[in-house]
Amino acid sequence: MNALRSLVLKPWIWSFVATVIVWLITIMFTGGASAAGLSQAAFTFAAFSVIVGIGQMFVITLGPGNIDLSVPAMITLSGTVTLKLMGVDNALILPGLAIAIGLGVAVGIGNYAFIKLLRIPPIIATLSMSFIVQSMAIWTNRGIRIKPPALLADFTTSTLWGVPNVALVAFVLSVIAWVLLQKTVYGRWISAIGQSIPAARMAGIPVDGVRFATYVLCAVLASICGYMLASFSGGAALNMGSEYLLMSIAVVVIGGTAVAGGDSNVPGIWGASLFLFLVVSMLNTYGLGAGIRLVMTGVIIIAVIMVASGRKRGRA
Amino acid sequence: MSLRPAPVRRWPSFQPGEAVKQIMTGSSHLVPVVEAQGVKVSFGAVRALAGVDLVIRPGECVGLVGHNGAGKSTIVNVINGGLSPHEGTIAYEGEAPGRHGIASARNHGVRCVFQELSLCPNLTVIENMRVMHRALNGWNWRSKAVAAITGKLGEIFPGHRIDCSRAVGDLSIAERQMVEIATAFADVGQKPKLVILDEPTSSLDASLAEQLLAHVRTYVVGGGSIIFISHILGEVLSTATRIVVMKDGRVVADRAAGEFTQAKLVQAMGSVVAEKKDARAARVLKSTAPILSLPPRGGRGMPFEAFSGEIVGLAGLSGHGQTDTLVDLFHSHSGNWLQRSNPAVAFVAGDRGYNGTFPLWSILKNMSIASLGDVSRATFVDSGHEAELGEQWKRKIEIRTQDMDNGILSLSGGNQQKVLFARALAVRAPVVLMDDPMRGVDIGTKQEVYGILRSEAEKGRTFIWYSTEMEEVCICDRVYVFNAGAIVAELTGSDISEDNILAASFTEAVASKAVIGGSIA
Numbered sequence: 001m002n003a004l005r006s007l008v009l010k011p012w013i014w015s016f017v018a019t020v021i022v023w024l025i026t027i028m029f030t031g032g033a034s035a036a037g038l039s040q041a042a043f044t045f046a047a048f049s050v051i052v053g054i055g056q057m058f059v060i061t062l063g064p065g066n067i068d069l070s071v072p073a074m075i076t077l078s079g080t081v082t083l084k085l086m087g088v089d090n091a092l093i094l095p096g097l098a099i100a101i102g103l104g105v106a107v108g109i110g111n112y113a114f115i116k117l118l119r120i121p122p123i124i125a126t127l128s129m130s131f132i133v134q135s136m137a138i139w140t141n142r143g144i145r146i147k148p149p150a151l152l153a154d155f156t157t158s159t160l161w162g163v164p165n166v167a168l169v170a171f172v173l174s175v176i177a178w179v180l181l182q183k184t185v186y187g188r189w190i191s192a193i194g195q196s197i198p199a200a201r202m203a204g205i206p207v208d209g210v211r212f213a214t215y216v217l218c219a220v221l222a223s224i225c226g227y228m229l230a231s232f233s234g235g236a237a238l239n240m241g242s243e244y245l246l247m248s249i250a251v252v253v254i255g256g257t258a259v260a261g262g263d264s265n266v267p268g269i270w271g272a273s274l275f276l277f278l279v280v281s282m283l284n285t286y287g288l289g290a291g292i293r294l295v296m297t298g299v300i301i302i303a304v305i306m307v308a309s310g311r312k313r314g315r316a
Numbered sequence: 317m318s319l320r321p322a323p324v325r326r327w328p329s330f331q332p333g334e335a336v337k338q339i340m341t342g343s344s345h346l347v348p349v350v351e352a353q354g355v356k357v358s359f360g361a362v363r364a365l366a367g368v369d370l371v372i373r374p375g376e377c378v379g380l381v382g383h384n385g386a387g388k389s390t391i392v393n394v395i396n397g398g399l400s401p402h403e404g405t406i407a408y409e410g411e412a413p414g415r416h417g418i419a420s421a422r423n424h425g426v427r428c429v430f431q432e433l434s435l436c437p438n439l440t441v442i443e444n445m446r447v448m449h450r451a452l453n454g455w456n457w458r459s460k461a462v463a464a465i466t467g468k469l470g471e472i473f474p475g476h477r478i479d480c481s482r483a484v485g486d487l488s489i490a491e492r493q494m495v496e497i498a499t500a501f502a503d504v505g506q507k508p509k510l511v512i513l514d515e516p517t518s519s520l521d522a523s524l525a526e527q528l529l530a531h532v533r534t535y536v537v538g539g540g541s542i543i544f545i546s547h548i549l550g551e552v553l554s555t556a557t558r559i560v561v562m563k564d565g566r567v568v569a570d571r572a573a574g575e576f577t578q579a580k581l582v583q584a585m586g587s588v589v590a591e592k593k594d595a596r597a598a599r600v601l602k603s604t605a606p607i608l609s610l611p612p613r614g615g616r617g618m619p620f621e622a623f624s625g626e627i628v629g630l631a632g633l634s635g636h637g638q639t640d641t642l643v644d645l646f647h648s649h650s651g652n653w654l655q656r657s658n659p660a661v662a663f664v665a666g667d668r669g670y671n672g673t674f675p676l677w678s679i680l681k682n683m684s685i686a687s688l689g690d691v692s693r694a695t696f697v698d699s700g701h702e703a704e705l706g707e708q709w710k711r712k713i714e715i716r717t718q719d720m721d722n723g724i725l726s727l728s729g730g731n732q733q734k735v736l737f738a739r740a741l742a743v744r745a746p747v748v749l750m751d752d753p754m755r756g757v758d759i760g761t762k763q764e765v766y767g768i769l770r771s772e773a774e775k776g777r778t779f780i781w782y783s784t785e786m787e788e789v790c791i792c793d794r795v796y797v798f799n800a801g802a803i804v805a806e807l808t809g810s811d812i813s814e815d816n817i818l819a820a821s822f823t824e825a826v827a828s829k830a831v832i833g834g835s836i837a
Contacts, residue, residue, distance in 0.1 A: 184695045185688045191676070192685055198671035202646060202663040203686045203739065209653040262676045 011256030015271030046273035047170035053251035055221030063261030073133035075241030079230030104223030108216030194261030355404035379556030397421030425509030437485030451505030617802030629792030637801035666752035
């Protein structure tokens, strides 16, 4: 009973509860036929949201006003540039990954330079950055679709013991993120900054250094996501990142991370990512029109957030 | 270090009632505008007013003086209806004490000009008039407001150049103060009978201040009443008809202004310590190089220096640059991009909510945040080591909690403050900066902390301590007195006394005022 109560108090539990409900409803509708397939697809697509969402979560944890809107452009740029550089050469897979990380570092530095040197709010700074990055992607791509190296395409689309490889990668990155947040000095620092910048500064925390590192981390994760997503879908497209703008923020919020900052939550990102994919699949299964589907998605997301935040208010 | 409570010295010839009688003889037929009797107010454990009697009659300007925390603002807030007294009564215009509140005070013609400017910065001057004066209504309220405010501004500050259609936020601080004053004096529907001016001249330059004081004098001659609060004693002496001196929540002197001189006022405000404190030898520390130093702030006043093992006090009236100095010292000795491996400074916040506590965290995390480097290995926080550090400080400074994992906000204010002390003392930094950290801390805790400070200082730590409490400043080895953002005096050893500090706090202000007085006379 006590264990159950402490479970109910976890902020991430609600996204998992919602996920299980939606999964059951969908399976019931199809008569249990597609249980394995649906689950695999859910984990595959959730993996990409998880990777981007973790980066966004670190940034949102920095406190009110902190957000990275350059994420979709970063995904697109990383996908187009790395596939172009790798050609279809299997030998260039690892250098391609290194380039993806390098691109992420560069964009992260650019983001924080805008925020710090030009003193513009992060929401504007990263949005401006996303235009620059998107233009670079258009300039690199020129409408040519290049296939990923065969080995990388195989890796991203296959499974290990029934679990999609991309989900395993996302899981490893999540564990690293969780350790970083919960166990290290850096994790304490970003939580402190998210609660109060003046207090963090006067406690001796290098506020600028930590914020800078966090924006770089977010861009790098988005870049890795772009690299994998382009390989998974057999080539980069200029709109491949666009759905991840809302997605990266939605998974953070539904996952129980405090929008006001200071309190982050890695498990919730998984619940939220799976949930968002399954909601769309469920509505698809029912064969609803596109308009109704979008409306329903919005209503369901709002409902989950209200349930989760109502619980918090009750406790306080 | 023992501290004896400062004896409250009453003004020699003051007998309650006598001053009242004195005034009564001249104007006994007048009904008082406000009559406060036995007003007591406490904020938690802090007693702000300990039984204050104050009568304000028509046609008098009452100067209210006393150092920070004497209760001036509190009594003013009781009179304007913002605070309800926990004991005692407030009667307006001789009516039986009835419903007390801001609306009732306003209905009796009580107006207030606050020390913290209270206009809405995003609204225009005219719109602010409407906010203050409900009577401005109807379809042409704007033109009525324009007439009232421009008339009053012209009357008080002839030659002003304020465009009343501009947003208040676009005006200079002095112009805002002028608008606020004119708004309070404006006669819209109902004449103001008592105008409370709380530090009205602090942001006005000399000529504007003199215009205001001249207006106050004519207003009083015309039968209005003023409560005039100012730290510039020359102004009070030249303007007030009667002066009330407050100290520690009591009225300690209440006499006609003519009976005071500047020296007598300063003396009445501070408690004169009957005997010399245990003469602490002014420690010879200056032989070595200073551990911290700052050039004179803004190129004015004296430079700042601190030596190893010293407790340096920062004194003066609040908000005169002490906190800014501490923040400057901290920022110039800690990295904003990379943390130094050996921290040079630690900071104890006085404004806990602003730059002290992390509200989402436990007591332990709040305490250990500044010394995480010492309790972690290869950036991984060692939770066992952290808990050990927490227990050690919990014992040492007696943080009253069952479990250091409880939320920080579960503690009382005084205990939260102890956590902030523990946070700073646990850092290996040789210098600790303290920003008036004893606000709202009870006397027992204070004694504990004083003891810790003394013993740490003997081990060679340096403390730089801004305090608004005289007794605390008097424990320091050396004191810098601030005025208007600059250091105006340095006191050491037995020179550190309430009198000397008070006198020094007024040096600059008095000097600049004397010049103005001369030009007017």
